[in-house]
């Protein structure tokens with residue numbers, strides 16, 4: 001009696017084990033507490049084959065871009081009627097170490113006029129003035145405490161060209177922090193126009 005009981009137990013165990021170890025090596029088998037591995041939330045960059053998202057017509061978590069969406073690489077900007085479109089303004093391909101390349105090759109694609117200069121001034125007052133000061137003398141209220149902020153209109157700083165300034169805003173330099181993630185490229189170029197004006201003082 002006892003023996004046949006053990007035998008039945010053994011058979012059951014054999015059946016259970018053979019069920020969980022299939023021959024298909026891609027099959028992870030039965031999972032214990034799958035919620036621990038597979039998030040129940042609708043993760044935009046994860047799509048479970050067995051879980052359709054009921055809130056989306058196609059059943060996937062990530063929505064397609066709306067019709068008419070333009071990828072950044074093909075984004076074209078114009079700043080006034082009659083301007084030729086400026087391509088690639090939104091993508092800055094140079095690396096942090098390439099400041100000399102920036103000096104040599106970059107031209108300010110934003111036309112210089114009263115409107116862009118004024119916008120540059122507003123942006124400067126928000127992002128740069130606390131350190132660099134109203135007139136770019138390095139005497140902003142934060143600059144006085146932070147120390148070492150240069151005067152734009154003295155020595156080597158007087159002749160910094162547009163590419164150099166754009167690169168410094170994007171990546172920072174020395175003790176100055178990068179601003180590339182806070183200010184979009186078009187706005188950075190407007191600030192460059194205004195910094196040029198401060199250099200001339």
Ligand code: HEC
Pocket residue numbers: 124127128129130131132142143146147148149150157160164165168169173174175176177179191195
């Ligand atoms: C937190 C203070 C701070 C802010 C904000 C700041 N700067 Fe600076 N900036 C500095 C300091 C400090 C230096 C000197 C860096 C060094 O040489 O170590 C500097 C240097 C520079 C230089 C000269 C770089 C060179 O070639 O030596 C430029 C150009 C410049 N900043 C532009 C800007 C502009 C434009 C903004 C606004 C978008 C800005 N900075 C915001 C502190 C700041």
